[in-house]
Amino acid sequence: xxxxxxxxxxxxxxxxxxxxxxxxxxxxxxxxxxxxxxxxxxxxxxxxxxxxxxxxxxxxxxxxxxxxxxxxxxxxxxxxx
Numbered sequence: 001x002x003x004x005x006x007x008x009x010x011x012x013x014x015x016x017x018x019x020x021x022x023x024x025x026x027x028x029x030x031x032x033x034x035x036x037x038x039x040x041x042x043x044x045x046x047x048x049x050x051x052x053x054x055x056x057x058x059x060x061x062x063x064x065x066x067x068x069x070x071x072x073x074x075x076x077x078x079x080x081x
Contacts, residue, residue: 027050030043030046030050031043031046031047031050044081045077045078045081046074048073048077048081049070049073049074049076049077050070050073051073052069052070052073053066053069053070053073056069056070
């Protein structure tokens with residue numbers, strides 16, 4: 001839909017940050033556990049499973065590889081822990 005409109009470079013740059021911020025928000029939501037009246041706890045299972053995913057992001061930058069590594073690492077850490 002946006003291909004029909006001419007967007008300013010500022011808007012295009014702003015929209016370029018959207019995938020990064022949305023993925024960070026999803027990641028933080030899975031890592032931290034909310035406890036009312038206390039500091040957030042850490043979900044160590046998701047934290048450990050996200051480490052191979054972060055490495056795959058740095059190495060491949062391919063969404064299919066990243067999602068596959070995340071699913072496999074989450075399954076393996078669920079079996080191990």
